[in-house]
Amino acid sequence: MSTHLVEQSPELPRVAVTFGDPAGIGPELVARLLADPKTRESADLVLLADEEELHSAGEDAGVDLDWARELLHPGPAPERPGGGFQRKAATAEGGRWALDRLRTGLDLARTGEVGAILFAPLNKSSLHLAGMTQSDELRWFEEELGVDSFTSELNVVPGLWTARVTSHVSIADVAAGITYERVTAAGRLLDRVLRGAGVDAPRIGVCALNPHAGENGHFGRHELDIITPAITGLREAGLDLSGPFPSDTIFLKARAGEFDGVLTMYHDQGQIAMKLMGFDGGVTIAGGLPIPICTPAHGTAFDLVGRGAANTGSVRNAFELAVRLARR
Numbered sequence: 001m002s003t004h005l006v007e008q009s010p011e012l013p014r015v016a017v018t019f020g021d022p023a024g025i026g027p028e029l030v031a032r033l034l035a036d037p038k039t040r041e042s043a044d045l046v047l048l049a050d051e052e053e054l055h056s057a058g059e060d061a062g063v064d065l066d067w068a069r070e071l072l073h074p075g076p077a078p079e080r081p082g083g084g085f086q087r088k089a090a091t092a093e094g095g096r097w098a099l100d101r102l103r104t105g106l107d108l109a110r111t112g113e114v115g116a117i118l119f120a121p122l123n124k125s126s127l128h129l130a131g132m133t134q135s136d137e138l139r140w141f142e143e144e145l146g147v148d149s150f151t152s153e154l155n156v157v158p159g160l161w162t163a164r165v166t167s168h169v170s171i172a173d174v175a176a177g178i179t180y181e182r183v184t185a186a187g188r189l190l191d192r193v194l195r196g197a198g199v200d201a202p203r204i205g206v207c208a209l210n211p212h213a214g215e216n217g218h219f220g221r222h223e224l225d226i227i228t229p230a231i232t233g234l235r236e237a238g239l240d241l242s243g244p245f246p247s248d249t250i251f252l253k254a255r256a257g258e259f260d261g262v263l264t265m266y267h268d269q270g271q272i273a274m275k276l277m278g279f280d281g282g283v284t285i286a287g288g289l290p291i292p293i294c295t296p297a298h299g300t301a302f303d304l305v306g307r308g309a310a311n312t313g314s315v316r317n318a319f320e321l322a323v324r325l326a327r328r
Contacts, residue, residue: 012042012043012044013043013044013115013116013323013326013327014043014044014045014046014113014114014115014326015043015044015045015046015114015115015116015117015118015319015322015323015326016045016046016048016073016104016105016108016109016114016116016117016118017030017033017045017046017047017048017117017118017119017120017319018030018048018049018098018101018102018105018117018118018119018120019048019049019053019057019101019120020098020119020120020121020122020295020300021094021095021097021098021120021121021122021123021126021300022053022056022085022087022094022097022098023085023086023087023088023089023090023091023094023123023126023300023302023305024088024120024121024123024299024300024301024302024305025060025120025121025300025301025304025305025310026120026121026122026300027053027056027057027060027061027120028057028060028061028305028308028310029120029121029296029310029312029315030057030120030315031054031057031058031060031061031063031065032061032063032310032312032315033312033315033316033319034047034063034065034068035061035063035064035065036316039319042320042323043319043322043323043326045071046071046073046108046113046114047068047071047072047073048073048101048104048105049072049073049101050072050077051069051072052080054068054069054072060305060306060308061308062308073104073108075104078096078097078100078101080097081093085097087302087305087306088302088303088305088306089302090123090125090126090129091126091129092126092129092130092131093130094123094126094130095123095125095126095127095128095129095130095131095132096130096131098119098122098123098126098127098130099127099130099132099140101119102117102119102137102141103144105117105119106141106144106145106291109290109291110145114326115291115292115325115326115327116291116292116293116294116322116323116325116326117291117292117293117294117322118294118295118315118318118319118322119293119294119295120295120296120315121295121296121298121299121300121301122137122295122300123299123300124136124137127140135168135169136153136167136168137286138151138152138153138167138286141286141289141293142289145289145290145291147288147289147290149185149288150182150185150186150189150288151189151286151287151288151289152164152165152167152186152189152190152287152288153167153284153285153286153287154189154190154193154284154285154286154287155270155271155274155282155283155284155285155297156282156283156284156285156297156317156321157274157277157278157281157282157283158278158281158317159257159260160254160255160259160260160261160262160274160277161190161193161194161197161260161261161262162190162261162262162263162264162270162274163186163189163190163193163261163263163264163287164186164263164264164265164266164267164269164270165177165178165182165183165186165263165264165265165266166178166182166265166266166267167266167267168267169266169267171266174209174265174266175209175220175222177266178209178222178226178227178265179226180226180229180230180233183206183226183227183230183231183263184230184233184234186263187204187206187230187231187234187239187241187263188234188239189287189288190202190204190261190263190287191204191234191239191240191241191261193285193287194260194261196325196328197321197324197325197328198324198328199260201240202239202240202260202261203240203242203258203259203260203261204239204240204241204242204259204260204261204262204263205241205242205243205245205250205253205254205258205259205261205262205263206227206231206241206242206243206244206245206262206263207243207244207245207246207247207250207262207263207264207265207269207270208222208223208227208243208244208245208246208247208265209222209223209227209244209265209266210222210223211246211248212246213244213245213246223244227243227244227265228244231243231244241263243263247264247265247269250262251273251277254273255277274297275297279297279298280311280313280314281313281314281317282296282297282298282314282317283295283296283297283314283317283318283321284296284297284318285321285325292321292322292325292326293322294318294319294321294322294325295318296314296315296317296318297314298314
């Protein structure tokens, strides 16, 4: 690895960058991001990689990254597996490598050396093979950082943000996870993050859980007993929330510009709509943590590895959002 860090510019935020799972398209995406001169102009970078990873990423992307060696973090590198990483497959070695890089990023954030973290796509199977016991990386971040307050993945496409009350749980368990406290906490979190991203007075639409928003109790009472009272409480506290709206129409309102954010009740309720609206540019943020952590809202795409076909729209948007949040 390089033996020094670049001196941080007083005008630019510093962002730590990981290459994600080495088996997927993450290295290529980061290499293409680094090859764009605008990237260096907007932030001081700390690359959580080694020279071999940087070289391999440049080869995947077909770009020369020799200049980027000066940005490599000088800390001790994890041990590489003999023979290198298997590509296009979930492996324990790839998962351990990705988690080690993320731990380094969290350490840098704790000490104030970076203001945000951008990580390229991870593979949950690799992470679990590597020993991660949490359901997803957000829960892993919570434990690593000692966070015990409400957190939620937030998803962003240009002009619209979403947060969710429940996330990576079985559909059979969703209803039990919709409580007054969780709806309230998720609404406050989405409002707070939108303000932090520069939206002065966020307008948030809230999804119903049941079809037709429950039809006044005929299809379930979550809307009457939990969601509406939570919305009322948040409005009384000065937040601009409205709903609950049926989930099959709320995103029509959002696309028309009526909302800055949408609060959904479960994972696919928002993700299906958001990926249809902007799959090639979507961003995921780990909301509720003490530091901004951003990533493209897509996976490792093993089928695209080595083909030079990976779309950089999401990683570019994730980087720009990380810079904006770090600056604020």
